[in-house]
Amino acid sequence: MEELSRKKFRDLSEAEERVVRAASDGTEADCRLGGGSDPEKVDTWPATRNVRADLIRWLCIDRAASEQVDPKGIQIQGARITEPLDLSFTNVPFPLVLSSCRLEQDLNLKSAKMPLLSLQGSWTGAIDAEGLKLEGDIFLRKGFNAEGEVSLIGATIGGDLSATGGTFKNLKSDKNPNPTGYALSADRIKVTGGVYLRNGFSAEGAVALLGATIGGNLDATGGTFKRPNGNALNPDGTKNETALNADRVEVAGGVFLRNGFHAEGEVRLVGAAIGGNLNAEEGTFRNPAGNSLNADGIKVSGDVFLNNGFSSVGEVRLLGAEIGGNLDAEDGTFKSSNEDALSADGIKVSGDVFLSKGFRSAGNVRLLGAKIDGQLEVDDAWLDLLNLDSAHITGRFLWQNIHKEPESYFPNKEWKTSLDLTNAKVGSLADQAASWPEKGRLRLDGFVYDRITAGPDAKVPTDARVPVDATARLRWLHSQPDELGFRPQPYEQLIAVLRQMGYEHQIAKVAVAKQTDLYEYERSDLGRWGKFWSWFLYRSVRYGYEPWRAFIWMAILVLAGSIVFSIARLPALRVMVPSDQGAYESDETTEKAPLPHYYPQFHAFVYSIDVILPFDLGQKSHWRLHERRPYDFVYWLFEFYSLLQLFVGWVLLLVAAAVPAGFIKED
Template sequence: MNIDELSSPERRLWEAFPRGESVDLASADQGLNDPGGADRWGPERTVRAEVLVALLVGAVAAEPGQVAAVRLSGARVVGPLNLGHAEVAAPLALTGCAFDEPPQLYWAKMSSVHLMRCGLPGLIASGARVDGHMWLEGSRISGGLWLDGAHITGILNMSGVHLVNPGDDALLADRLTVNANVYCDQGFTADGEVRLPGARIGGQLIFRGARLHNPPGVALYASRLDAAANVFCDGGFSAEGEIRLRGARVGGYLSFVGAKLVHPERTALNADDLAVETDVYCTDGFSADGGVSFAGARVAGQLSLSGARLSHESGTALGLQRLQAEELLLRPAEAIKGIADLSYARVNLLRDDAGTWPSRLQLDGLQYENLEPPLTARERLGWLRRDTDGYQPQPYERLAQTYRSLGLDADGRSILLAKARDRRSTQGLPLKTIGYLQDALVGYGYRPFRAASWLIGLLAFGTVVFSLHKPGVLNADDSPHFNAFFYTLDLLLPVGSLGQEGVFAPAGIYQWIANLLVAAGFVLGLTVAAGATRALSRE
């Protein structure tokens, strides 16, 4: 490059570069320094991009004992800034600058890149390696920010950045690697899709207070994201469009505290197969207009939906199928509008609130060790009977087992009795008839002492009948005095003898009555004995 052709601002930059000194071309009138109005900036604030390229690729050497750098503020950069595949040893630090064309940093090797409060019609840094920080704080980038396959050894700071590319990729960062934290906070906005699939982040991913807008598509696509520490989507975070974290891994905790997600009649949050090393918080004002799914997710600690508001009335508002978590806190601010699917989930402790149970549940295959609060069997039956799939045996058995493990055997039996009764509604008329009989007699075996009442009733009935119609004597020479009460009791007892049954023999219809008393006594007596045995064994 012929230095004699440099303009006054370019010559200033050229002379400052060997010592790494800053060149400030900004106006004293701060109202004229907005990069959005750079078309009004005159030649005194204009620098050709080719001058920057020449300096960065070695046209001028650093002065001895100095670190050469491009440090420029308040300039309009015209022409293509093309550093594709270049090796750049000098830092690039531009503040409040405006670009006419998207800078090209693809597959470049940079020492550090600072483009702060700049206006760019795009930035292409696919495959670039930055040995240091990449600082884009406060910049406005339209046309897309491309960081796919890039590797940044320090921090990626996009605090306050405005990405504008409606209907397309606002941020394309597939397979991005950042060794430290990624900041998308302090007013970060994106109009278009933010893509981080397969990205690897060595620190925290921070979307605190960010606003993402890409209806009706995907607002944040971060499937298979690997974050070594915490992920924050809180502090006023909002998204119009789907948040997709399918198969992502979070080494710390995941926070959606107070977040507002909007994707009506579709999936608002897809966290299927997510793996989180500690906790997930969708709490304290978290709201989702659309489905929230943690199907197949693995949460080492707590998944909390305390104070949440979930709405997807035409489908599954909360999908927890096959979830594995130490604790599930399902106490939303109001009843979930839509289906809550907990089928085949496995949690150690399930905390819920009867006042906010969804009207529609799916519970088949759900496994839990403890319930808080356990509630009474009658109250918990209202929970089971909200299952949209109708009668399923496993939820009853799981609940009964939990009650028994808590020492609430009576509640456990009540649940199993309800299971038998609800199963009866699915059977044909013959089995229903038998079921009603079993229920009336012994409560399907879960009310064994009800049989004692029947025995007392039959004893009274037999005493009256045989008092009025004394049975005949088999052996007149050797017969005890007939007693209708003891004779009936002898018929009813399945074991032993009181010396009456073998001596007296009724005839006709009374023989049928005697035989029915014998059969009923056998069945009912064994039922009472079995119930007594279980009661004694529990003691």
């Protein structure tokens, strides 16, 4: 091997001699011949550490030379690789390991094939490895540093892609005046094992994994991702604000963006498919002007964790996502300069959703049209708005301990929580009265719930109980905005639930309040007569729930009539007279003479009853109102009252009878 190399290359450096010798022996060529081991301090390295890129290429592609290379491959430690190393379109039959080396110019591995590639601890320029095919792993870890874009677009990795502790920079410089904006491009890469961008991994410039296929995990635990600086553009001409783009990625395992993960710029997982969990526990996502995490249409077989110190500045999007387990945002912090902090319209969750244990959202939380097979727990939380318009929650909706006091993350913020349950449906409702929104910040039209799950509990403070009494629930209904107008459905829903729960004694209050509120709503469509009829039913029988009130009113009417008709019988008026001619003449001729013995005496109270009843008690048939002279005003006054009492009495009787007959329906 040494003889062949000397014929090809004259004046081999000491490091090159070691490389040739070690390649044939299957050992590592230690080229650290003074100047330390840090590739960053390459200026202190002597020329004896130089290894020409052409020598490495010759060892890889020359048949005579490569046949003498040990199957363990080329292993070089601490060398300065001069000139560009071009192994594009080559088929290297052995591993290539360059540890803690300094590659002073670019590395070209386009469409190359080899068993394994390791650049562990090495410093390089740009790397073009599009279409690279590796039977095993690729190591860009433990101090690896690339200044320029590392491209693995369309590569095939038979093992792992490990960049743990690696640094990827694609910044504007004298050597790189027009950076692409991408630090690591791995679109459509296929990795049989896992992809590890963790524990000290750092990228300044976008990391792209669009359409990648990963057989293991995508693990970015503790990794740092920063959007491109300057004015790097996307292919469509828009500014590149992406820190990590994994749209349409397919991961058989889990995706871990946790425990110190930090992103400055948008993290994208749009349309991704994840076989395990999406775990962003204690992760930090910052993109104040846009989306911090965009996972629209993502499919996660396991759980999604945005919890335990998760922090987002910018909008988190999960529109149309499908989650096979839980969505856990306990102790998560969401902040957005736009209206929405967490948008999950149309999300489908097979398990539970937790917005609790210190959950904070300075911005709207949207779950419009969400489908949650488990429960939605909102407990010990600070939030501006929870929008559940048209959401469907199979289990319990828990709403309690909603804080209004300042919170340490937002010490100067005034919390005024709103809750929109328009057209939502939940299995059961467990809401705390103390956590109800203020007047005008609650929407309930179309809200359907099967039951209220808890009632008063002596062991629980009053303000922590879930109320089921009509008085409290009416206060809840009246928290809706006045500008919405009268909406009957919330009342009817509460009545149905109270009836199903056996609280019959509470139903009447709600039903009466419903009709009263309808009557008092000035812009309703009742009309003048409709409002009068509603008022009459309320006063007379409480809309059918208290029919006995009609008889009280009739009793009052009878008493009033007895007074009026007593006055009509006074001698000074003589408006009430006997109906019989003989008795009338006797009554007219003398003021004190008794009536004929056969004639019944006048009783004002009984006469008043007789006016109302449809049958005769003997008073109205023997006594009548008499017009003393033409156009007798006094007579017509009493006649009008008599007809009015008759009409009102008959209406009260009919209303009282109509309730048990079902003509006046409750509710």
